[in-house]
Amino acid sequence: MQTKPEDPALVENTRTFLEHLARQMPGISENDLRHVTNSLADTRLDALAQINTRRPLLCLPTEILQIILSLIPDAIVTGSKWTLRPIWHMDVKETAMLLPVSRTCKRLREVALGCPALWTSIAADSQPISKMSLQRSRNLPLKCLLQKIISRRRSDDDDDEDPPPMVVEVPESSRIRELQVFTNSTDFLSQLSTCSLPALESLSVQLLDRSPLMSTPTIMLSKEHVPELRRLCLITPTLSPDCHDVLASLTHLALRPRGMSYLLPMIPAILRGCHSLESFHLEIPLGPYKPPNPSPSTSPDISSCPRLRRVCLLRTDNELASSVLSFLPPDRPNLTIQLLSLYYKTEPPSRSITLHHAVPSDISRLSIGWVPSVPKTSSSNTYPWGMTACGSQRVLRASMKSLGELVDLLRPSDSMPLSDTRELWLTDIFYRGRNGVPSPENAAYLRSFIAEMPALETVVLANHFRTFYANDDAMTLHLLPDAREATSRPQITTLRIVFGYGPLAWPDIPKPESNVVVDFANILSELESGAYDYLEHFVLEVPSTAQVNWGHVQALRAYFKTTEVRVTDCPPHMVLPDYYSEPEAWPDARPWPFSLW
Numbered sequence: 001m002q003t004k005p006e007d008p009a010l011v012e013n014t015r016t017f018l019e020h021l022a023r024q025m026p027g028i029s030e031n032d033l034r035h036v037t038n039s040l041a042d043t044r045l046d047a048l049a050q051i052n053t054r055r056p057l058l059c060l061p062t063e064i065l066q067i068i069l070s071l072i073p074d075a076i077v078t079g080s081k082w083t084l085r086p087i088w089h090m091d092v093k094e095t096a097m098l099l100p101v102s103r104t105c106k107r108l109r110e111v112a113l114g115c116p117a118l119w120t121s122i123a124a125d126s127q128p129i130s131k132m133s134l135q136r137s138r139n140l141p142l143k144c145l146l147q148k149i150i151s152r153r154r155s156d157d158d159d160d161e162d163p164p165p166m167v168v169e170v171p172e173s174s175r176i177r178e179l180q181v182f183t184n185s186t187d188f189l190s191q192l193s194t195c196s197l198p199a200l201e202s203l204s205v206q207l208l209d210r211s212p213l214m215s216t217p218t219i220m221l222s223k224e225h226v227p228e229l230r231r232l233c234l235i236t237p238t239l240s241p242d243c244h245d246v247l248a249s250l251t252h253l254a255l256r257p258r259g260m261s262y263l264l265p266m267i268p269a270i271l272r273g274c275h276s277l278e279s280f281h282l283e284i285p286l287g288p289y290k291p292p293n294p295s296p297s298t299s300p301d302i303s304s305c306p307r308l309r310r311v312c313l314l315r316t317d318n319e320l321a322s323s324v325l326s327f328l329p330p331d332r333p334n335l336t337i338q339l340l341s342l343y344y345k346t347e348p349p350s351r352s353i354t355l356h357h358a359v360p361s362d363i364s365r366l367s368i369g370w371v372p373s374v375p376k377t378s379s380s381n382t383y384p385w386g387m388t389a390c391g392s393q394r395v396l397r398a399s400m401k402s403l404g405e406l407v408d409l410l411r412p413s414d415s416m417p418l419s420d421t422r423e424l425w426l427t428d429i430f431y432r433g434r435n436g437v438p439s440p441e442n443a444a445y446l447r448s449f450i451a452e453m454p455a456l457e458t459v460v461l462a463n464h465f466r467t468f469y470a471n472d473d474a475m476t477l478h479l480l481p482d483a484r485e486a487t488s489r490p491q492i493t494t495l496r497i498v499f500g501y502g503p504l505a506w507p508d509i510p511k512p513e514s515n516v517v518v519d520f521a522n523i524l525s526e527l528e529s530g531a532y533d534y535l536e537h538f539v540l541e542v543p544s545t546a547q548v549n550w551g552h553v554q555a556l557r558a559y560f561k562t563t564e565v566r567v568t569d570c571p572p573h574m575v576l577p578d579y580y581s582e583p584e585a586w587p588d589a590r591p592w593p594f595s596l597w
Contacts, residue, residue: 049106058107065108066115073097076123076145090178090202092145093121096129116140122172123147134172141177141199146192148183177201184208186217189237193220200226207236221246233281241266247273251307254281267320271327272304280308282324284315305329309579312338317345318355325358334579335394341383342400359410360391363417367574368406368446369427369462370438386427388574391417395580403442407449421453423460425574426479430461430497446479451486458494462572474522482531490534495560498541498572518542520552527559535559541566 025033052058058065075091095118102112112118119136122144123129134142177199183189189207203226207217217237221229223245231252232239238257239247253274271277305327313321321339328335337358368387385406386399400406410417429438429446438446450456459480475497481490499518518540526532538560542548544567557563 052105052107058105062111062114065111066118069098069101069108069112069115069118072101073121076121090143092123092143092178092180094123095119095121095133099129121145139175142172142175143178143180144176145180145182148181148185148188173197175199178203180204180206182206182208189217189219193222194225196225197229199228201228202231203229204233205235205237223249238266239270241269241273244273248275250274251276252279252281253277254279254283256283256285258285268323268327271324274305274308276307277305278307279310279312280324281312282314282316282320283312306332308332309334310336313340313342314338315341317343319345321358322355325355328357330357333393334577336580337394337396339396339398342398343383344405355409358396359417360389360394360396361417362391362393362420363389363410364392364420365390365423365425365574366410366418366421367425367427367462369425369429388425388576389417390574390577390580392577395577403438403445407445418453420455422455423458423574424450424453424456425460425462427462430463430475430477430479443479447481450479451481454491456490456492458496459492460496460498460572460574463497463499475520476522477526477532480532483534484529484531492534494537494539495532495535496539496541499543499546518546518548520549520556524552524555527556533559536561537564538562539564539566541568541572543567543569545569 021036028036060068073093073095074097076094098112098118102109113136116136116138117140119133120140120142122133122137122142173195174197176197179197179200179202181189181192181204184207186207189205205219218240219234219237220240221243226246229246230250232250233254235256236258238255239253241247247270253270267282271280274280306329308328309332311324311328313324316324316339321342325337328337339355339358342355366387366389368385370384370386383399383401385401385403387397387406387410389396389410396409398406398409400409426446461475461477477495480492480495483490527535538556540548540553540563542565553563553565
């Protein structure tokens, strides 16, 4: 801010006045000195306020500052057992992180206290902060976290008297819209189910239970207590099929049970009551168990889930998957299905149970390739093959043990879903060498599979995860049709090679010590052979950290009509339909399979 001409004189006059005041202080009465002190303190605060108004941050509009403050609180971590969290899961924020900001200066305090939405996350185990947040949130709906962990263990010396009844205290229960419960007490859970929560729309319950696996706890909910409940996530406990009134109004349901033997017969009964259900998420925990034989049951009423548009099944067998998918209306548009870590039961053999009704009838874009292990879960991947198939009315994502099992999903006997496929992504399988994937047998299988796509125009060789050891291998086009052996000339005209390593490619592990080397020597020799002379357009997408042999890129121009090079640090992905996104999803740029939808 520019200084006005009178400002130097004003500053000098102020200094002179203060010096004169200091000399006169011995003769001023105590009462007058208090008045002078108060006046000087007020003047000091006004001066500091003027200084703050000239700071760049505090000069921003109030709306912008409120957005900045909303990004400060972190999510409260409760040790959730989800491998892939349901995307409608909403985190409770640690509003205590806003307290230092609200006490920094008058301007930030006014901004923080003037935005009640900043204080709507309540952690009931922190009473002073909770009470303050309840006051500052005014009358807005609340997101609340209840944690109840009981550490006392009964010993032989304990008397046989029953413990006092547990009292569940829910702050401002009439205002709670989203509630997360984290407990190891079934008694606490039973008491909670009787609490009146008239505004509750989303409920997430995680029970740390030590009971036998065959006796999964069941939670009972009633319309009287939760009349507005729409989204329900349960880890360990499951919902009783007898909650007919609550089931009928649910739009989102996520289950991660412990005892599959107990749960399997209940799933059809639960789904039959979910007349408004839009999203269903079922996750089987890690660990060996023998899937039980489902009891005979009547065929599901297709009209029972007429609005179901999103299904995610993790670590299920084909019988259970087929049972769940049978609740999907056959003509349901804009449908999304995920069958992750899907396997076929072997005892008894049941491979005859197919999942063809989950496959899009008109696949226009297809991605198939190698799926890496999820970080922090296991060192090896039991289900290494994954795919994404996009059609005009549905999307299917799946991961299985073998390429053959995966491809079988795309080969219904009554239709040809690959006849309209125009774009094919081959992910992390276009290298050949010491770490090369796939094996020669799978490579031959893929080539015959690609031959079933008569309308294929674009092939994308995508390197999303293998960049950590790709330098030991050589890129190759050997999965593409060989023009010298084909009975008819392939229709493929565009070749894209994309590298996904960048700041967002794999955030949970360190970056490699050396940059990725992009070398096309092997591809140049393959192009020179004439086996791929049908290719006309070439596109290369690499991150800024890649070391590209630009001499090879220049040599590639001789084999294509057009050559384009793009530098990007965002992992390239196959374009998905608009209906694939979930409006309630949180921002997440991680690549599949680490993001749910």
